[in-house]
Amino acid sequence: MSATPTRQKTPQNPSLTGPVRAAVPSRGALVLIAVAIALAALNLRTAITSVGPVLGEVTQGLGMTAVGAGMLTTLPVLCFAVFGGLTPMLSRRLGSHHLLVYALTALTVGLIARALASEPWLFLALSVVALSGGAIGNVILPALVKQHFPHRVGLMTTVYTTGLAVGTAIAAAATVPLEQATGEWRIALGSYALFGLVAALPWLLALRHEPAPGDVREALSVRQVLGTGIGWQGVLYFGTQSSIAYIMFGWFAQMLRDQGLDAQSAGVMLAYLTALGIPMSLILPSLIVRVRDQRPFVLLFVAAYLVGFTGLWIAPLDGTWLWTTFVGIGLGSFVMALTIFAVRTRTAEGTAAMSASSQSLGYLLGGAGPFLFGLLHELSDGWHAPMAMVMGLVLLNLVVGLLLGRPRYLEDAIAAKAASRA
Secondary structure (H helix, E strand, O other): OOOOOHHHHOOOOHHHOOOOOOOOOOHHHHHHHHHHHHHHHHOOOHHHHOOHHHHHHHHHHHOOOHHHHHHHHHHHHHHHHHHHHHHHHHHHHHOHHHHHHHHHHHHHHHHHHHHHOOOHHHHHHHHHHHHHHHHHHHHHHHHHHHHHOOOOHHHHHHHHHHHHHHHHHHHHHHHHHHHHHHOOHHHHHHOOHHHHHHHHHHHHHHHHHOOOOOOHHHOOOHHHHOOOHHHHHHHHHHHHHHHHHHHHHHHHHHHHHHOOOOHHHHHHHHHHHHHOHHHHHHHHHHHHOOOOOOHHHHHHHHHHHHHHHHHHHHOOOOOHHHHHHHHHHHOOHHHHHHHHHHHOOOOHHHHHHHHHHHHHHHHHHHHHHHHHHHHHHHHHOOOHHHHHHHHHHHHHHHHHHHHHOOOOOHHHHHHHHHHHHO
C-alpha cells in the first residue's frame, strides 16, 4: 500500500480522512468482509416485505384480529426505532462484528420460529425477534463500511444499498408464488431464514478481523448527536423521506385503483416503483461521496418528486408510467439518507451514532406518514388533501436536505459545542 497520505488522494471529501482503527491487514479479509456486508444487506427487509403480500392468509390462519394485524404492520417502525437506538451501546459492549452475528442469528431464528407459531401473540413476539436483527443491521452496516472501507465508502455503500433493495424486492415478489406453490404461507415466510443463515457464515469467519476496541471516550452517544443541528437535520431528512416512501408503498396502488386503474395494472405500477430502487442504489452512492456538497442531489430528488406528484394529482392515468418514474427517482433520497451517515462523519463511531439517531427517530416519523395520509383520505373522501400533505413533506425534506447537504461534519459540531461549554 502506498505511503502517500490519504488526504492527498481524496481531497474532495474530508469526511474520508478521519482516524479509522479498522484497517484490515489482507486483501482476502477485505473481500470476505465485502461479501459478508452484501449478504447481510439482503436480509434487512425480508421480515417486513414478506408479510404484506400474504397478510390476509396470515391473519386468517392465526385467527388474528384487525387490532393484531394493525400491530403487525406497525411493529417494523417501532422495532427499528427501539433497537436502532440501542445499537451503538451494544456495539461498544460486544464489538460490531459480534453484534452483527447476533443480529443475523436473531433474524434467522425469529423468521423460522414465527412461521411455526400457532398463536397470534406468539407470532407478534417472534416477529419482534426477527425485526430486531434487521433494525440492528440497518444501523451497524454503514458503520462497518466506514470502519473497513474508509476510502471506498461510495463503492461499498453501493454494495449494501443494492443488496438491501434486492432483498426487499425478492421478499415482496417471491412470497406469493412460494405460498401458491407450497400451499402454505408458513413455508413461504420461513424460507427467508435461509438468507440469514447464509449471511451469518462469512461473518463468523470475519470475527477474527474485528479491530480491538478503542478508548470508550471516543464513542459518541445518540444524545451527543441530537445536541447538534446536523444531528437533527439527519433525523428530519431520514424521517421525511421515510414517510414519503411508506406512503407510496402503502397507498400508491389503492390511489391508482380509485382513479380507475385495474387492480393488476396498479400492482404492476407498485412493483415498478419498488424496482426503481435497485438502479438508484447502484448509481447514486459513488456519485454522492465524490462531492463535498450534496445539495444538488437534494434538489434533484425534490424536483423529481414535484413533477411526479403533480402529475399524479392532476392527471394520474395520463402518463402513469412517467409520473411513477419521477417518483421513483425522488425515492433515491433514501439512498442519499443512508450514504450521508458516512459522508457527514469522520469516524466509524460517528457514523454509527448518526445512523442510530437518524434511523431510530426517523422511522418513527416515517411510520406516522401512512396513518395520517389514510386519515386525511378518509376525512376528505378524496386524494387531494393527502396529496397536499405529501407535497408538504417534500418541501420539508427540501429545507432540511439543503441544510444537511452542506460540507460539515458531525464530530466537528460536537467538538465545537463542547468547546463552547468549556
